[in-house]
Amino acid sequence: MARDRRRLVAWLLAGLVLAVVLALYDADRTGVSEPAAGPCPDSALRCPGGSPAPGPVPSPSADPSASGSPGPPTSTSSAPSSPGTGTGGGTGPGPGGPCSSPGACGFPDAGTTGPRIALERHDTGDLSVKTDGMVIKGWDIRGSLDVYANDVTVIDSRITSANWWGINLRPGFSGLRVLHTTITAVPGKGPDNGGVDYAVSNMGGSSIEVGWCDVSVFGNALSMGQGEIHDNYVHDIVPFRNQGGEWQHTDAVISGGGNKGRLTIRHNTLLNPVPVHQGASAAVGLFADTGNVSSVVVDGNWLAGGAYALYGGGPGASGIQVTDNVFSAEYHPNAGAYGLVAAWNAGGAGNVWRGNRTADGRPVVPEPSP
Secondary structure, three states: OHHHHHHHHHHHHHHHHHHHHHHHHHHHHHOOOOOOOOOOOOOOOOOOOOOOOOOOOOOOOOOOOOOOOOOOOOOOOOOOOOOOOOOOOOOOOOOOOOOOOOHHHOOOOOOOOOOOOOOEEEOOOOEEEOOOOOEEEOEEEEOOEEEOOOOOEEEOOEEEEOOOEEEEEOOOOOOOEEEOOEEEEOOOOEOEOEEOOEEEEEOOOOOOEEEOOEEEEOOEEEEOOOEEEEOOEEEEEOOOEOOOOOEOOEEEEEEOOOOOOOEEEEOOEEEEOOOHHHOEEEEEEEOOOOOOOEEEEEEOOEEEEEOEEEEEOOOOOEEEEEEOOEEOOOOOOEOEOOEEEEOOOOOOOOOEEEOOEEOOOOEOOOOOOO
């Protein structure tokens, strides 16, 4: 009996020690956080659950040498009964609630975009890239990139251009990716009467990806008919008179229409602070300059500035989904100088307007087209 009691006590002590060890292990394991959702690794085209899957095989977009965007339309868009503040209210977005500023509310800003590593200066001038699969990483480039190759990646770099563009993909080529890069220019040093036109231009025949980039100065910053534009910070656009002596129209994102592939504009901060009398068009300008606008997603962006914050594609537009965007009054009481949205075709096939609101939480509903 004594032996059995000793054996029982030993087993009980062993069980107690095992329970303590398991408890300590579990406490230590739960104290280690899972990796937070953030910038993609270099090898990933997109983060899991982040930017959207690509659309159908796209077609070429307009030549970036064209001016591309019209002046303010004669029709008016909706405006709330009272001006929004754009800066008041809460400290976070909340479901339909107020939003104080882009960075405070989870939208991209200077702290979440641009290169993540130290850079090495490269005074390349205006460089033609002609090697398929080339990766440009960690370069501080004084010049521009004109891409005549497939599957080129520009990542964790900085481009300071005095050319028509910062990066341009030429017709007949595909697969360009521009990630975690600052793209800017020196005001007054560009070829368009001192101005610079396009930070990234897609003249190619497929979707390109532009993500986590800090973009400034260029008149029409991101110009493409098809592509994935996500998690970028476009700001401080600089107005200029073009070679014709007229104020160049300015847009944070511009598409000229006629595209066959999908354009996705998701989770960007798109600011156009330019005054209307100096050429401001939109934060997002979907214009039917080279054909009807189709198959565009504008989702979860912070939009501010322009004549109207959003131009919706006009009468022939179809397949346009505008969802869950925040329209901010940081430059104008109604987001744009003339209002929040113009040229929205509510009756177009596949057009969806849902969940859009002002920064202080009021719903945005476009007026019916005249």
